[in-house]
Amino acid sequence: MTTTQHTPPGQSRVVDKAQYGLAAGIGVAGAYVIYDATTLHKGFADQPVQPYTFPFIVGAGLIVLAALLALATARGDVPELEEGEDVDLTKGSDWVTVGKLVVVFALNFALISWLGWAITGALLFAGTAHVLGARSIVRSLAIGVVLSVLSWYGFYSGLGLAIPAGVLDGVL
Amino acid sequence: MGSFDLLMQGFENAFTPTNLLYACIGVLLGTAVGVLPGIGPAMTLALLLPITYSVEPASALIMFAGIYYGGMYGGSTTSILLNTPGESSSVVTAIEGNKMAKAGRAAQALATAAIGSFVAGTIGTLLLVLFAPKLATEVVKLGAPSYFALLLLALFAVTAVLGSSRLRGFTALFIGLAIGLVGTSTGQPRLTFGSPLLADGIDIVVVAVAIFAIGEALWVASHLRRRPLDIIPVGQPWMSRDDWGRSWKPWLRGTAFGFPFGALPAGGAELPTFLSYITERKLAKNPEEFGHGAIEGVAGPEAANNASAAGTLVPLLAMGLPTTATAAVILLAFQSYGIETGPGLFDSQPILVWTLLASLFIGNTLLLVLNLPLAPVWAKLLQIPRPYLYAGILFFASLGAYSVNFQWFDLLILLVIGLLGLAMRRFGLPVLPLIIGVILGPRLEAQLTEALAISSGDVSTLWSEPVAVIVYVIIGATLLFIVGNGLRTMAANNRKQVSA
Numbered sequence: 001m002t003t004t005q006h007t008p009p010g011q012s013r014v015v016d017k018a019q020y021g022l023a024a025g026i027g028v029a030g031a032y033v034i035y036d037a038t039t040l041h042k043g044f045a046d047q048p049v050q051p052y053t054f055p056f057i058v059g060a061g062l063i064v065l066a067a068l069l070a071l072a073t074a075r076g077d078v079p080e081l082e083e084g085e086d087v088d089l090t091k092g093s094d095w096v097t098v099g100k101l102v103v104v105f106a107l108n109f110a111l112i113s114w115l116g117w118a119i120t121g122a123l124l125f126a127g128t129a130h131v132l133g134a135r136s137i138v139r140s141l142a143i144g145v146v147l148s149v150l151s152w153y154g155f156y157s158g159l160g161l162a163i164p165a166g167v168l169d170g171v172l
Numbered sequence: 173m174g175s176f177d178l179l180m181q182g183f184e185n186a187f188t189p190t191n192l193l194y195a196c197i198g199v200l201l202g203t204a205v206g207v208l209p210g211i212g213p214a215m216t217l218a219l220l221l222p223i224t225y226s227v228e229p230a231s232a233l234i235m236f237a238g239i240y241y242g243g244m245y246g247g248s249t250t251s252i253l254l255n256t257p258g259e260s261s262s263v264v265t266a267i268e269g270n271k272m273a274k275a276g277r278a279a280q281a282l283a284t285a286a287i288g289s290f291v292a293g294t295i296g297t298l299l300l301v302l303f304a305p306k307l308a309t310e311v312v313k314l315g316a317p318s319y320f321a322l323l324l325l326a327l328f329a330v331t332a333v334l335g336s337s338r339l340r341g342f343t344a345l346f347i348g349l350a351i352g353l354v355g356t357s358t359g360q361p362r363l364t365f366g367s368p369l370l371a372d373g374i375d376i377v378v379v380a381v382a383i384f385a386i387g388e389a390l391w392v393a394s395h396l397r398r399r400p401l402d403i404i405p406v407g408q409p410w411m412s413r414d415d416w417g418r419s420w421k422p423w424l425r426g427t428a429f430g431f432p433f434g435a436l437p438a439g440g441a442e443l444p445t446f447l448s449y450i451t452e453r454k455l456a457k458n459p460e461e462f463g464h465g466a467i468e469g470v471a472g473p474e475a476a477n478n479a480s481a482a483g484t485l486v487p488l489l490a491m492g493l494p495t496t497a498t499a500a501v502i503l504l505a506f507q508s509y510g511i512e513t514g515p516g517l518f519d520s521q522p523i524l525v526w527t528l529l530a531s532l533f534i535g536n537t538l539l540l541v542l543n544l545p546l547a548p549v550w551a552k553l554l555q556i557p558r559p560y561l562y563a564g565i566l567f568f569a570s571l572g573a574y575s576v577n578f579q580w581f582d583l584l585i586l587l588v589i590g591l592l593g594l595a596m597r598r599f600g601l602p603v604l605p606l607i608i609g610v611i612l613g614p615r616l617e618a619q620l621t622e623a624l625a626i627s628s629g630d631v632s633t634l635w636s637e638p639v640a641v642i643v644y645v646i647i648g649a650t651l652l653f654i655v656g657n658g659l660r661t662m663a664a665n666n667r668k669q670v671s672a
Binding site: 018019022026029030032033036037040041043044046047048049051054055058059061062065066068069072075077079080081082084085086087088089091093094095097098101102105106108109110112113117121124125126128129130131132133134140143144147148151155158159160161163164 | 209210222223225226227250254336337339340342343346347349350353358359360362363388389390391392393394395396397398557558559560562563564566567570571574575578580581583584587590591594595597598599600601613616617620621624625628629665
């Protein structure tokens with residue numbers, strides 16, 4: 001038989017436990033979609049499709065799929081990780097780097113209203129480049145400043161859009 | 173006016189200096205991002221959507237089309253020189269292309285890819301010009317029930333036919349549909365968590381940038397290759413008489429595979445490139461060369477790849493149905509200009525559409541003229557330091573999402589959906605069904621509403637048109653086949669486990 005099988009006979013079955021988490025998350029999302037739908041009123045007379053019809057279908061679909069995914073996980077179904085030129089799947093996952101990137105990213109949206117894109121954009125570039133292993137902080141900062149200031153002026157003169165300048169209002 | 177006159181008028185518009193410039197930028201940018209690891213054409217287009225706020229529609233779409241074709245070509249350069257294909261459509265090219273490069277025939281592999289792409293792209297665009305307007309005039313006669321059925325088919329086909337795990341495909345689709353529900357399009361807030369910021373729904377630009385750019389950058393960051401890649405150096409691409417003789421038939425056969433598959437609702441380049449590869453191996457005079465760098469194995473799949481790119485524009489322009497991630501983003505560009513996409517496009521925007529079609533021919537020629545001499549430059553791009561590359565992607569992704577409304581809230585959404593994109597890559601959920609779900613979900617609801625409003629609530633209207641019935645039969649048959657296949661596999665696995 002030539003059917004593909006994830007667990008060759010004789011070996012213990014691999015269960016991707018994190019996938020239960022994904023299934024749970026999708027199930028909760030589906031339940032919330034349905035709960036949200038129950039809070040909707042009946043539509044207007046000229047609305048033949050009730051506002052809650054699609055949410056009920058989508059929510060139910062999510063719950064069924066979550067259950068199937070949990071079942072598949074228990075049966076030893078493992079995901080096919082996405083490959084790419086710079087992706088090395090032979091080593092383990094480096095979630096610390098991802099965590100740091102998320103922090104830098106969060107700083108960007110926390111500060112952008114106050115400092116403006118020209119500053120936070122530069123910090124975003126320098127910060128993420130540093131987290132990803134760029135050696136010289138000065139160089140990352142320099143590239144970041146050039147990119148963010150250029151993009152600010154590019155939007156301003158090229159597209160006619162003024163990105164909010166934050167504290168640099170009047171300076172740029 | 174006949175199609176030919178319209179096309180000539182399109183050429184006239186496309187040959188203005190501004191539009192030629194945008195075509196050049198598009199082709200160069202497209203090739204560059206196709207070559208660069210981690211960035212594909214879909215991500216690039218998503219990042220460039222802000223230019224639709226001020227650039228003329230024709231110019232922007234010309235550039236986008238150039239990026240689409242250029243990206244296809246750039247992807248093949250990477251797979252020939254690196255053996256790690258970035259786009260799924262160039263996986264097959266890597267098989268023989270990289271072997272050729274290792275044997276010192278990188279120049280010939282790049283040349284047959286470039287010229288084959290040109291041949292296939294030109295024939296494909298010609299077929300597009302012939303078929304898309306005719307198809308559109310037929311589709312425009314269909315009523316809302318048929319159009320609803322076609323939307324369902326597109327969603328179903330993209331999810332069920334592509335990818336290795338259908339369970340994961342449908343999961344991605346339903347997540348996309350759920351994201352598409354957010355907003356007050358029905359008069360009442362749905363899934364807005366009481367926030368007025370979500371009342372208009374989640375901007376699809378933000379979703380696309382988050383899923384393609386942030387998700388990809390975070391995923392690469394979690395598995396970043398620490399040692400440099402082996403890049404095979406390359407000079408000026410060229411081919412000998414013998415190479416030409418071996419290439420031209422695979423080009424034509426590849427085109428014949430690529431275009432129809434691209435034009436189907438379950439379009440995409442994976443299947444036709446693979447079919448082209450096995451066909452060439454079967455027809456080759458010395459099949460033992462396959463696996464060691466046969467030029468036919470590069471020529472055929474590359475032509476199929478580009479022809480299918482032209483093919484995917486048929487459903488996009490004639491019906492407003494995107495079947496690939498890149499086509500989905502091009503559709504977003506139309507929408508952000510407020511242009512109604514769908515079968516009426518050829519009637520409502522004739523100048524725009526025909527200029528776009530004419531510029532496809534120009535872009536294709538530019539690709540050939542620019543890329544043959546520039547190949548060594550593209551190869552250098554592969555050496556860009558990865559921290560800067562991915563920091564740049566995060567930077568431009570943030571800029572693109574922020575420029576939609578200049579609200580920090582969009583950056584928060586960007587991060588949240590970006591993390592979803594990361595999780596999808598970790599758990600093998602395909603990205604395309606999600607994006608198509610976000611785009612087509614609301615339209616599905618709108619078409620159903622329209623159909624039922626006309627019939628004053630009578631549901632039987634949905635199968636009152638022959639086209640709709642045919643489409644449901646196709647969906648039903650495919651579904652039966654998939655379920656049957658799944659059950660057989662499961663039964664087989666159970667038997668195996670019992671005997672093991």
